[in-house]
Amino acid sequence: MARRGGELEAFIAFLGGLLAAGLTALAMAGVGLAVRPTPALKAAAMVTLGTVWLTVTTTVYLRLKPRNG
Known part of the structure; x- marks a missing residue:
């Protein structure tokens, strides 16, 4: 019997x-200790984290x- 749904894969x-x-x-925080982050750099970091x-998530x-078939 095949399992359906994909909830486990999604989790x-x-x-x-x-x-x-x-x-x-964590890597960005380490760099942030060495370099003084600007507001633009903080915004870029948030975009990078989201990306x-x-x-x-999508790749995994x-x-x-x-696969069907």
Whole structure:
């Protein structure tokens, strides 16, 4: 009997994206200790974090999603 839905895959992908964004944030915090962040740099960091989270989440989900056929 095949499992349907994809909820488990979606949850794993969400956690993978969260982990990737968290690691990126830690790296950015380390750089922020060495370089004085400006408001523009902070805004770019937020956009980067959102992009990393979305990209990793989508990629992991599509790789885990069962293929038809």
